[in-house]
Amino acid sequence: MKWRQVRSIQFIIVASFTLITVIVMLFVSFVVYDKFANTAEQNAVLNNQQIIDQVKFNLESYVSGIGAFFEIIDDRLNRSGGLPVKELQEQLDTIRMTRDDVVSMAIFTIDGQLIQSIPSQMQRRNTSLTEQSWFTAAVQAPEQLSYSPPHIQNLFEGAYKWVVSLSKGMTYHRSGIGEKGILLIDVNFKTIDDLCQRVTLGGKGYVYLIDSMGNLVYHPQQQLIYNGLKYENVEQVLKYTYGSYIDRSGGVERLITVKTVNPLGWKVVGVSYMDELVTTQQEIGGFLFWLLAAVLGFVLIVSFVLSARISHPIKRLERTMRLVEKGVFSVHMEMSGAEEVKQLTSRFNLMVARIHQLMDQIIVEQETKRKNELDILQAQIHPHFLYNTLNSVVRLAGSGRTDDVVTMISSLSKFFRISLSKGQHIISVQEELEHVKHYLIIQNIRFKHQFSYEIEAEERILNSRTLKLILQPIVENAIQHGIEGSADEGCIRISAREVDGKLLFKVSDNGAGIPPPRLEAIQAGRVESRQGSGVGLRNVKERLQLYYGLAYGLEIESQPDVGTAVTMWLPLEREDES
């Protein structure tokens, strides 16, 4: 870009508007983005906590439901007379069937002997049930319902199932004697899975459940973790009862939300991936970017229009000024644009009009002045020539050459009549040729017929208009410089023709010619006439150009000892035209 364009009003306005907008928008965007990002993160944390809370409540209500179920069974057993009883077995099995999460129920003595199992199943060997956590817990705290971590139920024949065991001490009656025993209810993961699976935390996030020791109760990739193919950082979770923190282990930022399920002490853990939260932030960022782009585009358009409105009239003014500079003064600017520009335009118009007026005035004055000068020049011809001619006439009269005197005087009279031409500058070609003819007659007598002359003209141009007294000074030069110094008899030829729609006068002689250096000087206009008359080539040339313009004028060709030819170009103006 050129410096001139960079400094233009339009550019400055557009650039500064844009710059200001960008700075302001960037600042606002930064503040808004920061605020939004923070809010988005807080919202995500809050949202996760609410979701996890919901899971927690669902689990708590499920657990309390299971607890209530346990109490019902316990109550039934307490009220029954003695065990094992077939009817009770059937009743309890019917109750069990209503719940698809209860795998089995069983009553053991505190020594680990099976009293009754519901449904009735064969017990396996080598169960080592007295060492299992549900059993020891029930023995140690018989009054409290205890929940085991997930484990394989290995008590009965049939498929091995992953269960959570609920156990509690109880009293059963055998042969009328109350004895201490343990009631066991095994629950599968169906409902727990359903509760946890239903929850989604973003695209990749998930919920898992651990018991108070950190054993997985539910995890969407439980089997992978059990097989050592995946790892879940539960150690850190165990430190929390509730709350949220960012986990950076594994190279990915994850938002961990922890809630504890009462009364089990299980922990519901929500895992969301920060990059998904960041996606929300990216969306805000994207939005702000488009906003910035749109505002910028808007500002660009507005500032462009605005600056164009300001700078356009100024540019128009400049263009007009350039026209004036080239000489076109006829311009007139319309008044439009801003108030200031209007004032400027009006002043400019006034100024140009004034200059135009002054220039016209100067031209008129100059022309007048020149014409005056010309008249003076023309007037100068006559006294000198008259003096010489009258001298010759006296001489002729003295030697009695009456015929020559008559010829001379009559030629002189005609010469002057044409010279005066009632004060007109323009005469016909015929008159001009006649004028020069009379001059030649006079000069021929004066120079004792030392030269001959020929005048020829095309018939059709005789009526054309010409500036008067242009041939006579050339012929005078030809006689003075060409013929006078020449030993041979001189010959002067004058012709008038129409060439290319222009009028051509040609005066040639066979005299001494002009030496090249002097010819050069004459053509350059550096030579003053030796005679005081001052009427010479320059005079003729100036007059021609003054009248007809620079396209017309006078040319000299000359060769030493061969002769000189002067040609003059004039516009062809018929008499009737002017």
Add this chain to the structure above:
Amino acid sequence: MLSSYAGQGRGLKVKLLRAIVLLLIIMPLALNTACSGNGIIEISEPEQRNFALVVKMLNDDYWNTVRMGAEAAAKEFNVKITFLAPEHEKDVQQQVEYTEQALKLGVDALILAASDYMALGQVVDQASYYNIPVISIDSEVGSTKVQSYIGTNSYQMGRTAGQELVKLMNGRGKVGVMSFIQGAHNAEQREEGLMDLFSRYDGIEVAEKAYCYSDPDLAYELTLRMLAKHPDLEGIVALNSISSLGVARAVKDADAGRAIRVVTIDSTPELMGYLQDEVIGAAVVQNPFAMGYLGVKYAADALQGSDIPERVETDVKVIGLNNMFWPENQKLLFPFVK
């Protein structure tokens, strides 16, 4: 004059204001469209890839666990698994056909547990025409086109099984071997490891070696026959889950007076029941879930262009009654079926 100027100025201002108001109306509209376009960025789901998992046998606990692992990975890496297996493990031809069929279907990767080292090798070589990754699991296959093998070191596994039996028999006695298929690479390797170990114990005498072709009923028959033929037989090693099942059933049904030490391979629930009932003395278990999972995972990785290990040897564990219900072993032995 002045008033006319002011009028013109006001006209200009009105024009400008109009333009600005117009732009202010248009701009939010444009923004809205831009943003609504932005808001509903439709993450075009990458086309779901289709992997073929060809295993040795249909309706078998061991292979079902492999399949579970593969499906866990399929879910994680968003691929579809076409599970193909012949009815019986001995039906090698059927497995070859299934593999060819899968290749013709234009699957994106092949995960193969070869029943026959050589026969499947030719098919796998064909896979290179399709320019797809081939992952071999459980048993190796005779082809250089296999990009990765995930499975147990079969030789070492055979040695371990032998070692357990020697321990149970206190270093002396007659033993029988129940292998599964002649020609299967892992069967040969396990046998080799087993025999190498037995040869180190002078007290151990291998009475008989039988092939059950992964047919539990045949294994049952062969075991009963073996027990009848060698009344002094004191130990049996079964070299895969199917043969283990047949052996365990036979030993349980056989004369209760005889104490037969049984060492088995793999950990199907039924075998675990026999282990708890002390029919089986010790079980050498692999991790079929990990094989299935890693098979799919590495195939997906290979398609992504990342480097995958040429050979992954999954762990082997010896499980007895004493440790089978340890929490960490429960997790390994019993699939977490929901």
